Amino acid sequence: MNSPYFIAEVSSNHARDLGRCIDFIKASAEIGCDAVKFQLFKIDELFAPEILSKSEEHRRRRQWELPLEFLPDLAKASADHGLAFTCTPFYLKAVEELDPHVSFFKIASYELPWDALIKACAATGKPLILSTGMATIDEIEHAVAVFHDAGGKGLTLLHCVSGYPTPIEFCNLAAIKTLRETFDVPVGWSDHSRNPVIVSQALNHWGASVVEFHLDLDEQGAEYASGHCWLPKEIAPVIAACRQLEAANGTGIKEPTPAEISDRIWRADPSDGLRPFLEMRREWAKK
DSSP states (O other): OOOOEEEOOOTTTTTHHHHHHHHHHHHHHTTOOSSEEEEEEOOHSSOOHHHHTHHHHHHHGGOOOOOOGHHHHHHHHHHHHHEEEEEOSSSHHHHHHTTOOOOOEEEEEGTTHHHHHHHHHHHOOOOEEOTTTOOHHHHHHHHHHHHHHOOOOOOOOOOOOOOSSOGGOOTTTHHHHHHHHHOOOOOEEEEEEEEHHHHHHHHHTTSSSSEEEEEEOOOOOOTTTGOEEEHHHHHHOOOOOHHHHHHHHOOSSSSSHHHHHGGGSSOTTTSSSSSSOHHHHHHHTOO
16 A cells, blocks of 8 residues: 555545546546545435434435446446545445455444444455544544454554534644554544645644545535535645655665765765865876
């Protein structure tokens, strides 16, 4: 896995249009992502009947459901564009339906308390990314234990603030360090801030290994109006800058770099403090 690892979250912005889904995959590759993520839910298995019977707004979200038959095409298109394909399961059978297609699973913050879903993902043997929005440290500890006790391997936590969008003062990026030290697993940032400074700080100061962000193509996605979705032209330079900074971090080994080798002989000779070394002076004397 690259570090930092960027995941473009399509969420419900695809409008149940396979062509638009593929466009999201292409755009994610073009802006430098490592993976693209969709969501697999059924409204009747996402909200309790007491809610659906009273809320037309929630019933309308059936229009946001990802058709199950899209999965093979989305997985293939992702592979063709060099991306890992993943999808969040929101009902138990979704884990089984997604398993043949995804590289890893992602569980959303709202489902963190649901032990059965965590166990189902663990049972596949595939890595899991678990978002921690709204959760207390005790709730996260329980979820991590459930995953490990079920035989799960390859857990990554995402520090997440489930505010759409998230104001800067609520981002609490220092929690990235807290989660990493508490659970000894990789920790990333699930971004709802739509703020380049926040993403950069999460990566370069707090050491987030993963950044997940919501993507829209054209301001026409179902969730764009909420204010937490990035456009490709907005996030592309952020990813490029983070990649450059990561390259600049290097190995941490203090030794001469290729850019310095030719100048080493031009340093002050210990015998008299004059530049360059005596052997170079002798070469010059022969000219």
